[in-house]
Amino acid sequence: MSLLTVDNLEVSFVTRNGTHKAVKGVSFTVETQQITAIIGESGSGKSVSCYALLGLIPSPPGRIDGGSAQFQGQNLLTLSEAELRKIRGSDVAMIFQDPMTCLNPYLTIGEQLIEPLLIHRNLSRADAKTRAIELLDEVGIRSPNSTFDSFPHEFSGGMRQRVMIAMALINEPKLLIADEPTTALDVTIQAQILRLIADLQKNRDIGVLFISHDLAVVSDIADQIVVMEQGEVVESGSPDAIFNHAQHPYTQKLLAAIPAGEREEPAAKNQVLINVCNLRTWFQPNAKAEPVKAVDDVSFDIYRGEILGLVGESGSGKSTLGRSIMRLAPITSGQVTFDETHLTGLEGRNLKEFRSRMQMIFQDPFASLNPRMTVYDTLAEPLLLHGICQRANLDRHIAKLMDDVGLARNFIRKYPHEFSGGQRQRIAIGRALATQPEFIVADEPVSALDVTIQAQILDLLMALGREHNLTMLFVSHDMAVIRHIADRVLVMYHGKIVEAGPVKQVFNNPAEPYTQSLLSSIPGAAMM
Amino acid sequence: MTTLQASEQVDLLEHAEQGASLWRDAWQRLRKNKMAVGGGITLLLFILMALLTPWLAPYSYEAQNLDLGASPPSAAHWLGTDVFGRDVLTQVMYGGRVSLAVGFIATAVALLIGVTWGAVAGYVGGRVDAVMMRIVDILYALPFMIFIVLLMVVFGRNVLLLFLAIGAVEWLTMARIMRSQVQSLRQQEFVEAAISLGLSPAAIIRRHVIPNALGPIIVYTTLTIPSVMLLEAFLSFLGLGIQPPQTSWGLLISYGAETMEEYPWLLIFPGLALTTTLFSLNFLGDGLRDALDVRGSKD
Numbered sequence: 001m002s003l004l005t006v007d008n009l010e011v012s013f014v015t016r017n018g019t020h021k022a023v024k025g026v027s028f029t030v031e032t033q034q035i036t037a038i039i040g041e042s043g044s045g046k047s048v049s050c051y052a053l054l055g056l057i058p059s060p061p062g063r064i065d066g067g068s069a070q071f072q073g074q075n076l077l078t079l080s081e082a083e084l085r086k087i088r089g090s091d092v093a094m095i096f097q098d099p100m101t102c103l104n105p106y107l108t109i110g111e112q113l114i115e116p117l118l119i120h121r122n123l124s125r126a127d128a129k130t131r132a133i134e135l136l137d138e139v140g141i142r143s144p145n146s147t148f149d150s151f152p153h154e155f156s157g158g159m160r161q162r163v164m165i166a167m168a169l170i171n172e173p174k175l176l177i178a179d180e181p182t183t184a185l186d187v188t189i190q191a192q193i194l195r196l197i198a199d200l201q202k203n204r205d206i207g208v209l210f211i212s213h214d215l216a217v218v219s220d221i222a223d224q225i226v227v228m229e230q231g232e233v234v235e236s237g238s239p240d241a242i243f244n245h246a247q248h249p250y251t252q253k254l255l256a257a258i259p260a261g262e263r264e265e266p267a268a269k270n271q272v273l274i275n276v277c278n279l280r281t282w283f284q285p286n287a288k289a290e291p292v293k294a295v296d297d298v299s300f301d302i303y304r305g306e307i308l309g310l311v312g313e314s315g316s317g318k319s320t321l322g323r324s325i326m327r328l329a330p331i332t333s334g335q336v337t338f339d340e341t342h343l344t345g346l347e348g349r350n351l352k353e354f355r356s357r358m359q360m361i362f363q364d365p366f367a368s369l370n371p372r373m374t375v376y377d378t379l380a381e382p383l384l385l386h387g388i389c390q391r392a393n394l395d396r397h398i399a400k401l402m403d404d405v406g407l408a409r410n411f412i413r414k415y416p417h418e419f420s421g422g423q424r425q426r427i428a429i430g431r432a433l434a435t436q437p438e439f440i441v442a443d444e445p446v447s448a449l450d451v452t453i454q455a456q457i458l459d460l461l462m463a464l465g466r467e468h469n470l471t472m473l474f475v476s477h478d479m480a481v482i483r484h485i486a487d488r489v490l491v492m493y494h495g496k497i498v499e500a501g502p503v504k505q506v507f508n509n510p511a512e513p514y515t516q517s518l519l520s521s522i523p524g525a526a527m528m
Numbered sequence: 529m530t531t532l533q534a535s536e537q538v539d540l541l542e543h544a545e546q547g548a549s550l551w552r553d554a555w556q557r558l559r560k561n562k563m564a565v566g567g568g569i570t571l572l573l574f575i576l577m578a579l580l581t582p583w584l585a586p587y588s589y590e591a592q593n594l595d596l597g598a599s600p601p602s603a604a605h606w607l608g609t610d611v612f613g614r615d616v617l618t619q620v621m622y623g624g625r626v627s628l629a630v631g632f633i634a635t636a637v638a639l640l641i642g643v644t645w646g647a648v649a650g651y652v653g654g655r656v657d658a659v660m661m662r663i664v665d666i667l668y669a670l671p672f673m674i675f676i677v678l679l680m681v682v683f684g685r686n687v688l689l690l691f692l693a694i695g696a697v698e699w700l701t702m703a704r705i706m707r708s709q710v711q712s713l714r715q716q717e718f719v720e721a722a723i724s725l726g727l728s729p730a731a732i733i734r735r736h737v738i739p740n741a742l743g744p745i746i747v748y749t750t751l752t753i754p755s756v757m758l759l760e761a762f763l764s765f766l767g768l769g770i771q772p773p774q775t776s777w778g779l780l781i782s783y784g785a786e787t788m789e790e791y792p793w794l795l796i797f798p799g800l801a802l803t804t805t806l807f808s809l810n811f812l813g814d815g816l817r818d819a820l821d822v823r824g825s826k827d
Contacts, residue, residue, distance in 0.1 A: 326724050355726030368717035372550050372739045372822055381735070382725045415822045431721065 002029040002070075003207040004053075004175055009067035009077075011045070011052045014060060022048045024231040025067070029224075030175060030207040035198070037210040037218035039254065040228035041450040042421070046211050049228070050177050053077070054092060055084040071175065089116060093168035095161070097180040102164055103152040109136075109163050110148035116170055135166040140196055157314070158189035165196065169204070176201070177209045182217060186313040186477050191521035194221050213450045216258045216480070216523040219243060227251050257455035259484035269303035269487070273439060273471050274325065276300050279334035281317075281324045294320040296495035297334075302439070307465060307472045309486030309503065311479060311518065317495040319363075322441040322475045326360050327351065338439070356386040359432035363444035365424035369416040375402070375427055376412045382434040397434075404467075405430040406460060422453035426460070433464065439471045446481060458485055479522050483507055491515050550739060550822070557819040564815020567808035574805055578625045587615040589622055590773060598791045608793040610783075616793065619775055620801050626776035627802070630691055630760040631753040637695025638756075639749060642702025647733050647741075649703070650710030661707065664700050672697055680768055690769050694756050705748055709741035743817050750813030754806045777802045 011023040023045040030036045040046040051057050053069050053076050069076040072091065076084070088094075096102050104112060113135070114128035123131065129148065136144035139162040152160060161181060168176060178197060182190040198221040201208045212218050218225060219239050226236040227250065235248040246252045279298045282291040294317040302308050312318040323329040325336050327343060336343040338354065346354055362368035369378060379398045383389050389397040399409055405426040416424055425445060432440055442461065446454040462485060465472055476482050482489055482503070489506050491499040491514065499512045510516045558564055577584065586606075593613030601608045607616035649660040679693050713719060714737065722732045761778015763769035770776050777798050784795030 323720075328720055328724060352726040352728075355724060358724075360721065360724045362717045362721060364717060368721050370718045370722075370736050370740070372820070373735075374550075377550075381722075381727070385726060417822065428721070431725070435725065 003032045003072075004030040004209070005068075005070040006049070006053065007068045007070075009049055009052065009069065010065035011048055011057065012063050012065055014063055021065075022231055023052065026228070026231070026233050027067075028226045028233065028236065030209050031223070032174070032207050033201060033205060034223040035201055035208040035210055035218075035221055036224040036226065037212060037222035038226045038228060039212060039215055039218065041213055041452060043230075044228045045231040046228045047179055050179065050209060050211060054088050054094070054177075055079070055081060056088075089173075090120060090171040091173055092175045092177065093171065093173035094177045094179065095164045095168050095181045097183050103160060105152055108149050108151055109155075113148075113163075113167055113170060116167075120171060132166075132170065135170055136163070139163075139166045139169070139200075140192070141166075156189075157185050158193065161185060161189075161193055162196065165193075165200070169200070172204075173206060175207050175209065177211070179211045180213065181210075183212070183214070187479060187523075188313060188517060188521040190217065190523065194523070197221065214523070215242075215254050215451065220523060227254065253452060257452040259455065259458065259478075259480040269306045271304040272301045273304040273339060274302040275335075275337040276302075276325065277335045277337070279321070279324060279336060280332040281320050281329050282332045291332075293317075293495045294329075295324055298492075298495075298497055300490060300497060300500060302471060302473060304438075304471055305469055306487045307462075307474055307485055309482035309489040310473060310475045310492060311477065311482050311489060312492035313477055313518075316492045318475050318477075318492045319443050321492065322360070322443050322473055325473065326358060326441055328360070356382075356388075356435040357437050358439040358441070359435055359437040361425075361428055361432050361440060361442040361445045364448050365421055365428050366416075366448075368428050369424055369431075371416055374413050374415055375407070378416075378427060378431055379434055382431060386435050388434065388436060401430045401434055404433065404464065406456075420453075421449050422457060425449065425453075425457055429457075429460065429464070433468070436468070437470070439473075441473045441475070443475045444477065445474075447476065447478065454481070461485065479507075479518055491518070550820070553822065554816075554819040558815050561815040561818065563811040564819070567811030567815065570804060570808040571812060574624060574801075574808075575628060577621060578628050581621045581625055585615075585618045585621050587618045589618065591615070591618075598787075598794070600791075600793055607797045608791075610794055611787070611791070616797055619780055620777070620798055623775045623777045623780050623798065624801060626687070626770055626774065627757045627760065627778060628805070629687075630694065630776070631757045631805075633691040634694040634698060634756045634760075635749060635753045637692060638698035638702050638752060639745075640699075641695070642699035643706050643738065643745060645699065646703035646706025647710050647737060650707035651714055651729065651733055651737060653711075653714075657707075661704075664703055667697075668700050676763065676768055685768075685771075687770065690760065690763065694759055694763075698752055698756060702745070702748060702752070705744055706741060709744060710737050713737050713740055739820070742820050746813050746817045746820070750809045753809055754802075757802065757805075 006029070007027050009023055009026045010021070012019050012021045026045070026049050028036060028038070038046045038049065048057065052062070052064055057064075064077055067077065071087075076087070079087070103109075110129065110132055113132040114125070117123045117128040117131060118125070121128075133144045133148055136147055141147050141159065141162055152163070155163065165181075181197070182193050185193060194217065197208060197210070200206070210218055210222060215225075222239055224236065225239055225242045227234050227242070227248065229250045235242065235246065235251045242251060243255065246255055277299050279295055280293070281295040282293050284291045296317070298321060310318050310321065320329050324331050325343075327346070331344055334344075338358065341354070343354065373381075376398060379401050380394055383394060383397055384391070398412065402409055402412065407423065407426050407430065411419070411423075416427065419427065429445075445461070446457050449457060458481065461472070464470065474482065474486055486503050488501065489503050490497050491506065491512065493514050499506060499510065499515050506515060507519065510519055591614065593609065596609050596613035598611045599605065599609045599613075605615050605617070607620065609615055610619070645660060645664070649657045675697065676693050679689060683689050710733075719732060719736055722736050727735070758778055760769050760776060761782055764771070764776060764779045765782050770779060772779075780798035781795060781802065784791075784798055788795040
């Protein structure tokens with residue numbers, strides 16, 4: 001008897017523009033002491049299927065059209081809101097993608113942890129506190145006693161996610177639903193959280209339903225994988241069956257999208273385009289405070305025509321380094337030389353001229369495009385500003401740019417919110433290419449995207465790089481992506497470059513222990 | 529590239545802006561919003577009426593008929609007459625000239641100063657921001673009445689001065705709203721993207737910051753216009769603004785309120801004119817805000 005049996009679930013959303021079937025007859029099971037992973041892109045209905053079980057879909061517009069979900073002898077779909085509320089948070093618990101938005105910033109961690117104990121279990125405050133501290137210890141938080149009285153902002157993303165897991169476990173659920181719990185985390189932290197979830201599920205006798213867009217992430221921990229596409233289950237089976245004997249073309253596409261392998265041995269490049277020398281970018285919060293050394297005495301060269309990978313965890317200073325080169329962050333000391341011109345002293349018109357030669361692609365395509373400018377306006381701005389083309393043949397230039405980045409021309413009058421993440425990133429790439437730059441800083445350009453879209457954007461960047469003979473600084477926390485795209489790689493840790501070299505050398509014979517720990521965190525390494 | 533070419537390019541950008549899609553799209557969306565169109569047409573009618581009052585008004589501005597006294601609406605006097613036998617319709621029409629002018633001119637002054645001031649302070653930040661906002665704080669702390677009385681004493685009583693004085697006070701809040709909007713906007717990546725494209729700060733504020741900060745500003749503007757009209761009434765009541773025989777809606781209402789039990793029409797009709805204007809403004813303001821919010825549209 002399975003812990004949860006979902007049979008033929010159907011969910012649709014009724015909007016003014018008609019009924020949209022989000023989930024079309026989905027069936028899966030979750031066993032005790034096992035992890036079932038649901039894999040799919042955004043919009044595949046994977047989250048909707050799970051939220052519908054707990055009555056968490058806003059209705060209207062959401063509507064459950066049919067199916068059943070047997071959990072401990074009850075059909076969840078027929079329960080009333082009051083009965084569901086009893087199940088949520090006690091027998092079934094959830095953890096979410098963004099641990100920051102799920103914690104109340106004005107209450108201590110402890111206060112939020114014991115709240116359900118005080119309400120549901122009628123425990124005394126002292127007992128509840130003991131229980132909460134045991135749990136914090138269990139989810140791997142060091143010094144749980146002092147943690148109890150801390151506020152959420154005092155923790156890193158990984159620690160907050162641990163707190164969320166402790167919170168989910170506090171009423172000893174039978175079923176844990178984890179909705180992309182590691183997507184917002186760094187690769188090394190992600191590996192730790194995945195291990196924690198796997199351990200908990202074995203020690204605690206619970207079933208886990210793990211939702212993710214990333215096949216590689218779940219490959220290490222899942223017992224059962226369910227692949228969803230456009231509201232339907234296209235394939236399900238053990239990780240071994242999925243990875244080695246995938247039947248459905250969509251699963252094969254997902255597998256192919258996992259960044260793997262490295263580029264062919266590149267022809268050695270030796271013409272220096274950018275020289276960074278003893279660069280320091282320190283932030284001084286106020287006169288008395290110790291400065292934050294985001295970038296601390298960094299020197300390296302970027303050769304013309306290469307893709308240089310810059311890898312590190314959040315807080316390592318890798319984004320600040322990229323932004324310092326772009327003159328977006330104030331440089332404390334040191335020198336950046338671009339094609340034998342010092343960038344650090346440039347102002348006004350001279351700086352503007354250089355801006356056209358170097359461009360940036362940002363991480364979040366939802367934030368990097370002006371929401372009130374159409375694609376046309378966004379692309380027209382750099383073209384006119386730098387006199388790339390005359391007003392008369394502007395339309396032709398914009399059409400060419402859209403072709404280059406793979407956007408259909410009839411999108412030209414649309415606003416950013418009407419596009420998907422991948423399409424938006426294409427617009428952002430088009431904007432960066434508009435000034436015909438020689439050098440591009442790509443700051444985590446694929447981190448916010450689904451795996452299959454990520455593969456498309458990486459391919460696009462590589463193709464454009466070849467076509468326009470671009471030099472690129474590719475910043476990422478994802479070792480697999482760097483390995484896929486870069487010629488050489490710099491590893492950054494606490495504001496310093498700890499290792500540098502050709503991709504093959506760094507990945508096969510990492511010298512630094514830090515690089516080794518980054519490499520061992522790549523998800524799905526065992527399956528590849 | 530030579531300097532000459534550079535300046536030509538700036539001109540090209542200006543032309544592009546005139547045909548900017550945001551405003552054209554906003555106009556099309558606004559036209560579909562019946563409430564907003566209704567509000568706009570009503571406002572236009574009121575403004576037309578105010579402009580053409582000397583030709584449209586049924587009676588002369590000073591004409592009294594003391595024999596008639598305060599009489600209720602009739603065929604000769606559609607909205608009745610006041611205690612001096614003056615036609616209420618004529619008074620409301622002439623009053624509208626002053627009230628609408630005060631409302632729109634003072635608000636325009638406030639809008640121009642406030643939005644620019646707030647945008648610059650918020651965008652530049654640091655010391656400039658601190659100095660600019662302290663100036664705003666000092667002006668806030670200054671007692672408004674003393675400020676106006678001082679202006680009147682120094683420059684003499686003058687309707688145009690009244691507009692400027694009110695505008696000079698109302699821009700403070702506008703600047704604060706704008707500054708907080710801009711502060712959050714300038715952290716956005718699309719502003720960084722604009723910097724890395726090489727746009728000048730002025731162009732970034734104009735093209736990327738202000739269009740995204742307009743929502744709250746428009747709503748606050750539609751709230752400012754009525755409050756400015758009431759402020760004028762208050763000042764006039766104290767003898768600092770418009771003086772009889774000149775009149776405004778605010779003055780008519782305050783006189784009407786004194787006699788509302790005996791002669792209710794003296795309060796009802798000026799009041800109706802004011803509330804109709806305010807409703808129209810609110811509908812138009814809401815419509816404008818929605819029209820400018822490209823994300824809200826489903827077309």
